[in-house]
Each structure stands twice: as C-alpha cells, then as structure tokens.
Amino acid sequence: MKGKKLYPAAITIFGAKGDLTHRKLIPAIYNLFIGNHLPSSFSLICVDFLPDSDEEFRNYLLGGVNEFSRNGKADEMKWNEFSTRICYIQGDFLKLDTFVSLRKKLDSFDKENKQRGTRLFYYAVAPRFIEVISDSLYKLKLCHQEKKDRIVVEKPFGTDLDSSKRLNRFLGKRFAEAQIYRIDHYLGKETVQNILAFRFANYVFEPLWNHKYIDHIQISVAESVGVGKRGGYYDSSGALRDMIQNHLLQLLCIVAMECPDAYQAEMIRNAKTRLMQSVRIYKPAEVFKNVVRGQYTAGMVDDKPIPAYRNEDQVSSGSTTETFVAAKFFIDNKRWKGVPFFLGTGKALPKQTSVIAVQFKESPHKIFKDDIVPNRLIISIQPELEICLLFESKVPGLEMKLQAVDMDFIYQENYTESIPEAYEALILDVLEGDATLFMRADQVDAAWKVVMPILNAWKKFPTRQLHFYEAGTWAPAAARELVKPYAKHWFQLPVKNKVQPILKDSL
C-alpha cells in the first residue's frame, strides 16, 4: 500500500467486455492485488450488455491477465482468491434497471463490511454513454458521497470546446469536481511522473529551464500501428483530437509548467492549467503555417502490410481525417517567450517511440573550432525508459577534438523489477483520492481552446495541405520543414553505447 489506509472499496467497471478492461484495467487491478495495494475488502463489479455467467466472465478476464499483465501469467492460487471478488452484471447502460442491480451489489458489499465503502465507477465505455450512466448513478444516489465516491472518465472529453464544456457542466451538476477523475494514462507512465521529480527535485535544471537557455522543445509520440479496428471512432476524431488535445498537451504542461509551491494535487493542477491557458491560440490564418497534418497511404511496418488509411475498416473512402499531426506552439509567458514547442504524433510510423527532447541553445561565443552540437536532454517515455544528456566531450587522443556524447540513466540497467503500468498507478490514485495526475475541467477546456482554431481551419478547408505519407515512413516532409529553422531533425533516442553525432532522423 502507498501508505494511506484504504477503506473497503467497490470498483465498478462499465464496459466490462471492452478491450480496455480486458487488456489494461483487469491486469492492472490484479497486479495491485498481488502487490497488496488493494484494501483487504474489495469487490469488482463488471457491467456490460452481453450475457455471461460469473464463471465464464472470470475465465475471460483470466485470459486477459495471462496475455497482457506485465508480470506474465497469473498465479493460480492468487487468481482464484482475486476472482471470487469479481461479479458480472448483464445490463443495458441505457436502462435504469441495470443500476438497480448494481445498487443491490453495492449495498450488499457495504453490509458485508459493516461500513459504507469507497466506490469507484470506471467508464470504460464509448463517449455516448457517459451522460446516461452519470444520470442513472445520480438518480439512484449511487455516487453521492463526495469524499468516498469517484467516477473515472476516459477521453475523449467531448469532441470540441462546446461539447467539452457541455459535458463538464453536465457532470458538474451530478458530481462534485473532486469526484471526477479524467484519466490520461500517459500521465501515469513512470518516466512522465519522473519529469516532475526531475524538474523540481533537482536544483541544477531550473536555472536552465527557460527561454535564455532553451532553443526549442520537441514532444514526439510515434505509433507504428495503423487504426486497426478503431476506424469508426478514429475517422470522426483524428490525431489532433485523439492525441494532441490530451496526451501531448498534457506532456507539454508537465514539461513547461511553473514549479508548484507544494507537491499537492490542486497546486499541480493549478500550475498545469495556468500553463495550458498561456499556450498561444492561433488565428485562422496562422494554422496552416504552424500545423502540419498527414494521412497514411498503404505501406509496410515491420514487414507487415498496412492498408491505406482510406481503405481501413469503417473509414470513409474519401476521408480527410489526419493520422499525423506536427504542430508548433508557443507559450506566452515570461519563462517561454519565443521558444517553440514542437508536438508531433502519428500512426503507421516506422516504430513506436515517445520522446521529449529539450534542445538547449548554442553558446553565444565559441572558443573551439569544431562544430559543436548544442546540449540536448532527452527523456524517453517508451518503449525505452531513459534520461540522457547530450554533451560535447574531448575525443580521447592527442588532439583537442570534440564530439557529442551522452551521459545517460537507463531504467533497465538500474531497476530489475518490472515497472508498474500507468493504469496501476492511476487506479490506485483514484482509490486513494489523489487527483494529482488527473485532469481538471478547466484544463480540459483550455486544451480544447488550443486546438479549436486548428479543427475549424481543417473543417473549412478539408483537403488543403493534407499530406499523404506511406505507412512505415517517417512522416510527411512538411513536418521536417516545420522544425528546420530550429533543428535538423525530429530527435529520437540516441543509440546506446555508440558515440555518434546523435542526430537520428525520426518522425
């Protein structure tokens, strides 16, 4: 346990048969269980539309744990103990009956424990169900104790600023803001959490962390997969809504926010919101100069063919939905005056990699004749977990010759135990009522404000500057053009144990 005493907890998952539950939530909760992080009394109530027995459903979940848990196959004894806490409710989210059944389960759990437990309601459902589920929880007073009851909502939080505001207002009438946990699993990732430690527990970086010393910052999240089975959702969303509005802008906040006065949820959320509200909002005319979009055509990734996006299942044949975005943002505050933040993300790229690169400026005066690569700090989020600082060093030998090398801290070399998955950290946080890593309504709205001019411009000109790129290649040339005045490349992680100019081209 993290140290706080946990009360008996009932975790309800809406969307029990979905991929998220199967691949992420149950393995995470199971790992919390075997790590003794769950309260001794807990219940896992899973709700979905399709019929199933408790027994069959448990076996289906076991399959997910065996396949997707970071700890490998489940231990038979432990799983048996764990699975007795799981029950399945077959029910339509649209019908109040379903929630009446749920109430029964919750009540009997409380009765068993002789106290009212913590309740966590996880919305692992399509966005269209958020309102009706909330309404039913509200009507039946299942989630009305502000200090004990919490809902967890997955993105997308609306599809634009208006719908986001509407959703926030709707939820706000039924729950206190403190009960609403808007989850962005990127924020639960180990290296992302470590950015907070790295920035605020180390005094040497703070003096450098501003426009005087930083030239630009790149935040890149590359995926090698195509849209796969998610074409229906994705085609009405696109990379800007699916990735930039949440994951990448959240990373931006963590990298660029002011230091909170204490490590305390509201202070951190205040600092992040303040940062998000200072991101420059583009005028319509500025959008096409600062934001590049692309869509993949047929190609190969890892020797496997990927069809053109327009030929993917449930995607419209003339779709102009972007599967790639590279954007340059500015933050209009004292710290970041004039420093561009490049955010890039895309699907069907050559490999999966998430990297934050902080490119420092060149020295204003050089005393060595060699070409000097300015310092660069790279924080690799996945698949490698690593922090490294690129610096110039003398090449051993009889001449004063310089070369860019890197000093690094590699998680794998230093920690032998497997590292908790983001969902483990985040679910435990919800159980403990710690909202530090979750998004507040005002921050979500601020993020929508940033992307709205882009969405509007693309809506108005659906085909203008829509760049096509072959699946398995690093993004449209226009994305490289965007960074060119600042950097030769989008950076990726340097190759280990090789002293090479670390200017690998990626994205």
Next chain:
Amino acid sequence: MKGKKLYPAAITIFGAKGDLTHRKLIPAIYNLFIGNHLPSSFSLICVDFLPDSDEEFRNYLLGGVNEFSRNGKADEMKWNEFSTRICYIQGDFLKLDTFVSLRKKLDSFDKENKQRGTRLFYYAVAPRFIEVISDSLYKLKLCHQEKKDRIVVEKPFGTDLDSSKRLNRFLGKRFAEAQIYRIDHYLGKETVQNILAFRFANYVFEPLWNHKYIDHIQISVAESVGVGKRGGYYDSSGALRDMIQNHLLQLLCIVAMECPDAYQAEMIRNAKTRLMQSVRIYKPAEVFKNVVRGQYTAGMVDDKPIPAYRNEDQVSSGSTTETFVAAKFFIDNKRWKGVPFFLGTGKALPKQTSVIAVQFKESPHKIFKDDIVPNRLIISIQPELEICLLFESKVPGLEMKLQAVDMDFIYQENYTESIPEAYEALILDVLEGDATLFMRADQVDAAWKVVMPILNAWKKFPTRQLHFYEAGTWAPAAARELVKPYAKHWFQLPVKNKVQPILKDSL
C-alpha cells in the same frame, strides 16, 4: 600527427637511467612513434652518469616499454626501427664535457637532415641539476633558438616562493619564457583535458558554475602507495609541496578559471594565472583551522604491509613531514564568493583514485517530502575515466518516492582503443610548441604564494596538529571534520550500476 608539420627533432633526455625515463618517457615516445606522431626524422639522445653501451641501454629501455607501455609489448620490427634512433651519452651533468659530446650529436643530426631541427631537452633529473644543465646548454648555445629549442622541467619548481622565483629568474636569463615547458603530467591526463571541453563547449554548465548554484568543490587525489624508494626526496618535501602546490592547485585552476576568449595557450595560461592569484592567502593564524595534515603509521594496503612513514627508507625517525593534506581554500572573486574548495591528497590510502566533485546547492524550496541529495557532478580522472551527474529521480513504483541516481558517461564503454598517456600528449605538445597545458612562471609563483603561509606555520610548529593515520585507512578524522559543515563526506566515484545514495566515504 596532430596536423602541424613537424621539423626534424632531437629529443635529449637528461637522467636517462631514472625511473621517469624508464617507465614513462620512453614508452610515451615509443607510442608516439608507432602512432606516426613523431617527425620522420628524429633522434633520441639519452644522457646519464653511469657507463653503458648503446646496445645495452636500448635493451634496458625495451624492458621498460614491454613492462609499462599502454600498448603492451613492443612490436619487434617497430622497436628495431625506433631503437636505431636512440644513442646513449655517458656523462656527468656537472661537467661541460658532457655537453660538448651532446653538441656533437646534435650537430651531426642537423647535418644529416640538412637543416637545423627542433630541440627538446627533457630534465628528468633531481632539482639540484636544473641550474647546472641550463647553464651548460646556455654556454654552449645548444638551446638558443627561441622558436625551435625548448626545455622541459619537471616539478618541484623550487621548494618555496623564494627558490621558485630564483629558479625562474635563473632560467629566464638563459631562455625565453616561451622555451620553458614546466610539466605537470596531471594536465595531460585525458579527463583533465576534457574538463576544458566540458566547461567551455557545453553551454548548460556555465550558468550553474558559480557561487549561486555550487555549494563546494572537492578535488581529491588519493594514492595507495607509500613513499617507497622516494623517502629521501619526500622527507624534505611532503605532500603539500609534492602534490598540492602543483597537481591539485592546477586542477583547481582548470575547474574554477574564467572562460578564456579563445582556445589559445596564452589566453588559457592568463586565465589560470588570474585564478591562482585570486586564491585567498591565509594569515598564519588561519592555517591550522583550514589545513589538516597527517602522516601514516604502519598498516596494510591491498593486503600488503606498509611500514610507518617514519620507518621508511631514508626518512628521519622523528620526521614531521606530512604524507597527507586536506585544505580548504577560497577564491576571492565574483564567481566563487564564499564557495570552499577542498583539496585533499595522501599516500598509503586504501585505493588510488583522483576525483573532482562539484557539489551543487540544495534547492531553496523543497516540494517533496523525501530527503533530497543535492545534485553532484563527479569527474573521475583515474583509475576510472568517467563523468557522472547525480540527480534525484522517482523510484519506479506506485509512490512518488525519490532516490539519488546518476547519469554517466564512461570512457571505457564508449572508446575501445587505449587512451594516450599524459606524457604522450605533453611531449607531442612540446614538439609542436603548444604550451597550453604547461605552467608559466607567474602561475608557479602564484601557487607558491598560496602554500607559503602553510609551510611557514608548519615549520614554526612542527608537531602541532600532525595527525597520524594508519596506512590503508581513509585519512585522519580531522580531514572529515574539515568538510563536515558542507558535506557528509569526501566523495568518491559512485559504484557502477547501483542505485544507491552515492555517499561513499573516502579520503
């Protein structure tokens, strides 16, 4: 070759039978030869008192190369080619005849080459011979071409400020300052040279490199050997003269000097001299508060017994000579106001290690509850070549728990070829007329000024606060007391691949 065209060069070594020549100079020159760094025409003239034939002498040198060269045993063909350039002159340094023989060799070398070559005269001799050799070179005009002829003088440069000034004046009357290469082999070490690159080619460290962010700096040079055969010299010298006055104060200059406006010998020497002249000179009353001395008693190092210093060969039985010094210095300038520099060195310590530790300050405001180890940069000079930065990082797991870890750059992991020895770099510099890494007269005098009050105080009170420490232990407790207000320890290199609070006690 380093790029400059080298003229035919005659290298004369006075003290050809000494340890320095055998272990260091000849292996270095041989390695320069096999690396094609020497001019195609060169001659190695070795002078010493004892009789020997060219043939026997060459075999004696070959033994030194085979035993001490970083490249292992000499290649037979290459050695044969190299050794034909070696000749031996038997002669008394006190007699002019010796130099007449030398003149003949030099003249015939020039005649062979049909041009006057570069001449390098290496004084690998006891200090008492410096003046007489210089005088003879001067009288016979062997070293009178300012641009071509150079002498290389080994420390000690005098035994105090007066004798240093006297020696500098003496040499100054016979040679131009630009001809005098005062060698400190520490400055030729790869990591020491790299400090210049590290500080001045990387823009991120400069903003931190001052009293605002640096708490203190430690420069430690620990030796595991006792005085061995050098008791006679050492007993009249001591650690302060033998190590602090030269090696450690030189390291201090490189770590703390202002950035020169160009990477150019005189500018760098100006910057170093300026720094040395700003080191605070202690008043007699301040000496015992700021400088700790010690002398080893009998003990074991690496399972081998070491006798008490007073029982070492050629050491007086009641000797008060220090074999250990730890001193706190301040630099009275804008950059370093109030920052202590701890210099520590000693013999018969548990292991050989030379380390520079830059201890950054604590953050003025902490937002995490954990104990935080302030950032520390460690530059390891020997035996490991390594640069590492200690920083706080989140321990992977479900809590926000911090731990000091380090990111490192390890030469051995990045460079497979063996790294040139300091003497190779420095001898080549002399051949090329590059004085960057050599000490100028004014800098040597300034270093003596720093140590004089200490020498005087110890002379006046020979036994006061002379701490005894057992050979094979880390220094007298008083040395630890000296750093205590600033650091828990004298730092040494963190243990590789271990995430541990890096507070290893050393010195």
